[in-house]
Structures are given as structure tokens and as C-alpha cells.
Amino acid sequence: MSAGGLPPDRLVALLRTMLLIRAFEELADELFAQGRVHGTMHLSVGQEAVAAGVCAALQPGDYILSTHRGHGHCLAKGADVRRMMAEFLGKATGYCRGRGGSMHIADVAGGNLGANGIVAGGLPIATGVGLSIRLRRSGQVCVAFFGDGAANEGAFHEALNLASIWELPVLFVCENNQYAMSMPVGRAMRVARVSDRAAAYGMPGVTADGMDVVAVYTVATELVARARQGGGPALLECVTYRYRGHSKSDRQRYRAREEVEAWRARDPIDRLRARLLAAGVLSAAAANQLAAEARAAVAAALAFAEASPEPDPATLLEGVYA
Amino acid sequence: MSTATGGTEVGVRELSYAEAIREALRQAMHADERVILLGEDIGVYGGAFGVTDGLLEEFGPERVRDTPISEAAITGCAIGAAVTGLRPVVEIQFMDFITLAMEQLVLQAAKMRYMFGGTVTVPMVLRTPAGAGTGAAAQHSGSLEAWFAHVPGLKVVAPATPADAKALLLAAIADPNPVIVVEHKLLYRTRGPVPEAPAPAPLGVAAVRREGRDVTVVATSVMVPRALTAAERLAAEGVDVEVVDLRTLRPLDAETPAASARKTGRVVVVYEAVKTLGIGAEVAARLVEGETFYHLKAPVVRLGGAECPIPYNRTLERAAVPQEEDIVAAVRQVLAEG
Numbered sequence: 001m002s003a004g005g006l007p008p009d010r011l012v013a014l015l016r017t018m019l020l021i022r023a024f025e026e027l028a029d030e031l032f033a034q035g036r037v038h039g040t041m042h043l044s045v046g047q048e049a050v051a052a053g054v055c056a057a058l059q060p061g062d063y064i065l066s067t068h069r070g071h072g073h074c075l076a077k078g079a080d081v082r083r084m085m086a087e088f089l090g091k092a093t094g095y096c097r098g099r100g101g102s103m104h105i106a107d108v109a110g111g112n113l114g115a116n117g118i119v120a121g122g123l124p125i126a127t128g129v130g131l132s133i134r135l136r137r138s139g140q141v142c143v144a145f146f147g148d149g150a151a152n153e154g155a156f157h158e159a160l161n162l163a164s165i166w167e168l169p170v171l172f173v174c175e176n177n178q179y180a181m182s183m184p185v186g187r188a189m190r191v192a193r194v195s196d197r198a199a200a201y202g203m204p205g206v207t208a209d210g211m212d213v214v215a216v217y218t219v220a221t222e223l224v225a226r227a228r229q230g231g232g233p234a235l236l237e238c239v240t241y242r243y244r245g246h247s248k249s250d251r252q253r254y255r256a257r258e259e260v261e262a263w264r265a266r267d268p269i270d271r272l273r274a275r276l277l278a279a280g281v282l283s284a285a286a287a288n289q290l291a292a293e294a295r296a297a298v299a300a301a302l303a304f305a306e307a308s309p310e311p312d313p314a315t316l317l318e319g320v321y322a
Numbered sequence: 323m324s325t326a327t328g329g330t331e332v333g334v335r336e337l338s339y340a341e342a343i344r345e346a347l348r349q350a351m352h353a354d355e356r357v358i359l360l361g362e363d364i365g366v367y368g369g370a371f372g373v374t375d376g377l378l379e380e381f382g383p384e385r386v387r388d389t390p391i392s393e394a395a396i397t398g399c400a401i402g403a404a405v406t407g408l409r410p411v412v413e414i415q416f417m418d419f420i421t422l423a424m425e426q427l428v429l430q431a432a433k434m435r436y437m438f439g440g441t442v443t444v445p446m447v448l449r450t451p452a453g454a455g456t457g458a459a460a461q462h463s464g465s466l467e468a469w470f471a472h473v474p475g476l477k478v479v480a481p482a483t484p485a486d487a488k489a490l491l492l493a494a495i496a497d498p499n500p501v502i503v504v505e506h507k508l509l510y511r512t513r514g515p516v517p518e519a520p521a522p523a524p525l526g527v528a529a530v531r532r533e534g535r536d537v538t539v540v541a542t543s544v545m546v547p548r549a550l551t552a553a554e555r556l557a558a559e560g561v562d563v564e565v566v567d568l569r570t571l572r573p574l575d576a577e578t579p580a581a582s583a584r585k586t587g588r589v590v591v592v593y594e595a596v597k598t599l600g601i602g603a604e605v606a607a608r609l610v611e612g613e614t615f616y617h618l619k620a621p622v623v624r625l626g627g628a629e630c631p632i633p634y635n636r637t638l639e640r641a642a643v644p645q646e647e648d649i650v651a652a653v654r655q656v657l658a659e660g
Contacts, residue, residue: 096439124398158395319440
């Protein structure tokens with residue numbers, strides 16, 4: 001079996017990535033419910049195909065910039081789940097030494113230039129990363145993840161325009177999960193698709209099924225290759241859905257339970273698993289084993305994080321300046 | 323490096339403040355190919371105030387990049403380039419326009435290093451002309467430096483002389499942190515001796531521009547030459563004024579003003595931005611919350627901008643920011659009070 005030009009082992013790897021993201025966030029949710037997390041968090045449960053599919057299209061040396069809903073991007077880009085969990089719990093061993101938390105996890109060595117608490121805040125920065133790649137002739141590509149809400153910020157317009165006129169190797173990936181907090185995408189803009197806006201910047205705009213990891217991977221691969229070859233930026237809209245609320249304070253008055261259930265029926269993990277089972281790539285036992293491994297990995301990460309020290313208040317001012 | 327010959331050091335020429343900035347940019351770009359320039363009209367046009375004149379011809383459009391009118395994108399672009407290996411120098415055409423880039427500067431550039439646990443550096447520079455006096459009215463005459471000096475993660479310099487304009491800009495470019503260089507529009511044509519060699523001045527160190535016994539005037543940017551002229555007037559009346567140029571607003575050198583205050587016992591702080599909650603409040607507070615307080619013979623006087631936007635009319639505009647005669651009056655006031 002191969003789909004999107006991917007051999008079976010790559011498809012299994014995509015499944016493994018999505019299972020890890022799901023397991024991380026389900027455990028995160030549980031920790032929050034138990035009052036073991038300080039602060040808030042934004043879960044991407046339901047959106048795993050976008051992170052997994054796009055990051056699978058990248059080389060290890062490529063860059064991503066992530067969003068406040070960034071756990072999936074971080075893991076898909078190859079972050080160490082133990083250091084991520086430690087950051088989630090604010091520990092000294094976390095990626096940001098406890099200074100960033102869920103909303104600002106960065107794995108700079110792994111090419112993840114950080115999750116961002118300001119929607120569209122990362123887009124102009126991604127354009128600058130693209131400029132740097134171009135001037136250093138390093139052959140890398142930069143992906144900027146953002147949500148449908150960010151597409152209505154001014155920074156979106158400025159960043160896409162600048163990247164386009166300078167033909168920079170940046171892929172702008174919109175995770176259209178249907179809601180900017182409570183604002184439905186259809187009430188927040190008059191165009192049918194976020195990708196329609198690409199025309200205004202003279203770049204390709206493509207909409208992909210964000211609940212199908214192979215579809216996301218296929219189109220991302222094409223656009224990343226184009227950017228790497230000097231073809232310039234593109235706007236990829238992945239239509240997806242978040243099953244959970246915007247953040248922990250969300251009572252979800254703006255949508256019906258039936259709507260959530262309808263999207264759950266298209267779950268990206270279930271879909272890929274079913275495909276792999278049908279093709280005989282995976283047995284049911286092997287699929288269950290993958291899920292169990294993901295849960296074990298995050299459980300081990302939690303143990304690591306819990307055994308890690310709190311940051312020392314004496315280090316409070318470290319890192320403000322270089 | 324320099325030898326005194328007939329009162330002029332070798333390699334020290336008279337340059338304007340604008341020429342001194344240009345020389346710093348040229349030297350930094352020659353020394354390090356990672357240094358690039360970004361901004362509106364900085365190429366063929368040469369910059370709204372002519373600072374980047376000729377740099378496009380010298381370094382080409384890859385490194386001297388004219389941008390669309392997109393302050394947020396220009397600033398964010400510098401951040402992204404800086405964290406991935408370049409040393410961008412942005413020009414924001416008027417300091418007021420920084421409001422359009424506020425999020426990128428304050429929420430991204432300033433916080434990125436700390437938020438990410440020290441794993442990135444953001445070696446970018448943002449140059450911008452500030453200040454009143456050109457009849458440009460309320461949206462083109464701002465002095466917003468206190469906003470940025472309030473933000474941990476940023477550095478803010480405000481050179482008052484051509485030599486400092488060069489030396490502090492070179493230091494800003496070499497610095498691994500985001501640095502905002504506040505240039506004053508009225509200073510661009512002022513001339514002074516500037517060493518030819520590319521010698522950065524350390525950030526966070528104030529300078530005593532004129533020694534005196536009776537009163538200390540702590541000044542920033544264009545208020546420095548204004549204070550020096552006021553000091554000459556007062557000298558004719560037998561009042562000996564010491565003038566301290568802060569040069570850097572963050573990190574703030576509190577010790578140089580304090581040392582001067584301990585000597586003179588009387589302090590006037592003068593700055594162009596709106597007086598309330600400004601740099602002067604910080605300087606005055608540092609003087610009175612420490613040991614220096616016991617050396618003061620009179621209350622500290624703050625002289626700042628009026629509590630209004632900068633008006634268009636020449637007379638009103640003049641009245642909105644401290645002038646030489648206001649500094650003279652403030653010095654007389656601290657003398658009268660003790």
C-alpha cells in the first residue's frame with residue numbers, strides 16, 4: 001500500500017505522530033482537570049493531521065513557527081516529549097526552563113521557532129526567516145502555522161504580501177478549525193475559503209482536507225518543494241476542527257454537540273488507522289500497540305517532568321538579555 | 323589610535339549626525355555581511371531624512387531592501403532574520419509609526435528570548451527619527467522612547483552628538499539584543515567631530531558633557547545641546563552647570579547622574595517626551611531613593627514635554643517641548659530653592 005507516494009512505514013509514522021499528539025493532549029487535559037497545571041492551555045485534539053502532515057513534508061533543518069495551539073506542531077517537528085511535558089508543567093528541564101509554558105514552547109535546535117500567544121504574530125517573523133534563508137542561501141523552508149482567526153489580522157496581510165514580493169521560501173499554513181474562540185469563520189469573513197485570499201498576494205492558495213493526513217502531506221510536499229526551488233511562498237488552508245473548547249474557560253455555547261460529533265466521525269487518526277487496517281499494513285493488535293506506545297511515552301514524559309526541579313527563583317532574570 | 327596634532331585627533335573629521343549614522347551603517351555592512359537594511363524608501367530615495375543615501379548603490383538591493391509601507395511586517399521580518407542568523411537594521415520612517423509595529427516589537431522581539439528560556443537571540447536594530455520642531459504636527463513628532471525603555475528585553479539609546487550617533491549605532495548592531503536607536507530630527511544636520519575608526523560606545527553608560535559645580539542638568543537627545551547652550555548663558559551669570567547626557571535609556575546608567583548630583587547638590591532633568599511618567603521621573607526617583615538624596619540641597623526639578631499632542635503652529639510647538647530658556651529658568655529655580 002502507498003498513499004500520497006508514501007510507503008507503508010511512512011504512513012505508520014504519520015499515525016504514530018498523530019497518536020503521540022493525541023496522547024499528549026489527553027494527558028494534558030487530565031492533568032488540568034486534576035488541578036496539576038498552572039495556567040491555561042489550548043488543545044488541538046482533532047487537528048493532528050495538519051501538524052503531522054505538514055511537518056512530514058519538511059526536512060529536519062527546516063523551520064516552523066507555531067501558534068498558541070501548538071503542541072501538535074512541536075511534537076510533529078520532532079520535539080522531545082519529555083522536555084515538552086516538563087515545559088507544560090513549568091519545570092526547569094522544560095524547553096523554555098519554565099518561562100514559556102504551553103503557549104510558548106520552542107525547540108530552536110529542532111527548527112521550531114516557538115509557539116506564539118498572538119494570533120498572526122508569527123507570520124511577519126516567518127517572512128523574516130524566509131528572507132534569512134534566501135540571503136544565507138541555505139536551502140531551507142519556513143512554515144508558519146496560524147488559525148482562521150489570524151487571517152483577519154493586519155499582520156497576515158503584511159506578512160504574505162512581503163513574502164510574495166520577495167519570493168521567499170515560506171509556506172503559510174492556515175489551520176481553519178472553524179472558530180476563532182467563539183467566532184465562526186463564516187461570520188468573520190466574506191470569502192468562502194481562507195485560501196481565496198492568496199490571489200490578493202499573487203501566490204498559490206490551496207485548500208486541503210485537514211482531517212486527512214495523507215491529503216495534507218501530499219499538498220504540503222508539493223508547496224514545500226516549490227518554495228525550496230525558489231518558487232516563492234504559498235498559502236495552504238487545511239480545513240479541520242477542534243473537538244475541545246478554545247481554552248479551559250470555554251463553555252462552548254457557540255456550537256452544537258451534533259456538530260462536534262459530525263466532525264469526530266471524520267477523525268484523522270481513525271481514518272488513517274482504518275486505511276492501514278484495510279490495506280493489511282497494520283493488524284488491529286499492532287494498531288493498538290502503537291496507541292499504547294504513545295500513551296506510555298507521554299506517561300514516561302510526565303514522570304520525567306514530575307521528577308524535574310522547579311526553576312530556581314534566583315534565575316528569574318536570566319534570559320531577558322543575551 | 324589617534325594622536326593629538328594641533329588640537330585635532332588624527333582620523334577625526336567633522337560630520338553631520340546623519341552622515342555619522344550612515345558611516346556606522348557602511349562600516350558595519352563592510353565588516354559583516356549579515357548586516358542588512360530594511361525600511362520604507364531607504365533605497366533609491368535615500369531615506370526620508372537622507373540617512374541611507376548612497377547605500378543602495380554601494381551594497382545592492384539584496385542588502386538595502388526597500389519595503390512596502392508595512393511597519394509590522396518590516397519589524398517582524400527583522401525579528402525572523404535576526405533569530406536565524408542575520409543582523410538586520412530597520413528604519414521606521416517616523417517614531418510615531420512604531421505604533422503600527424508595536425506588537426512585533428513589544429510582544430515578540432522583546433520577549434522572545436526570555437519566553438523561550440534563553441534559547442534564541444534577537445540581534446536586530448530599529449532606527450527611528452523622533453521629536454518635534456519640524457512643524458510635522460501630532461502624528462509625526464512623537465518622542466515615544468519611554469514606552470520602550472519600560473520594556474525588559476529591549477534596549478533604547480538616544481544619541482545626542484554625531485560621534486555618539488555613530489558609536490552607539492555600531493554598538494547596537496553588535497549587540498545580541500533588540501535595540502531601538504532614537505534619532506532626533508533636529509539633530510540630523512548638526513555637525514561635530516566623529517572618529518573615522520569604527521569604535522562602538524558601550525550601551526548603558528552616560529557621559530558628562532560639561533563639568534560644573536553648582537547644578538546638574540541631566541538631559542537626553544536634543545535636550546543635551548539645548549542644555550549646553552543654556553549652561554553657557556548661565557556661566558555668563560556666574561552659575562556653573564554640569565550637563566550629563568544619558569545616551570542610553572535602557573539599560574539606564576543611574577550612577578553617573580547620581581555622582582554628579584552628589585557633587586552639585588542640585589538637579590534638573592530635561593527631556594522632550596511628555597513629562598508625566600517619563601524618563602525624568604525615573605531619573606529623579608533613582609536620585610531620591612538612594613544615598614544621593616542626602617546630598618541634595620533642593621528638590622529635583624523635572625522639565626518635560628507639555629501634556630498635549632505636538633501642535634502644528636510654530637509658537638505652540640515651541641511651547642510644547644522644553645526650550646533653552648526653560649532650562650535656564652529651571653536651573654534658577656533649583657538654585658532659588660536651596
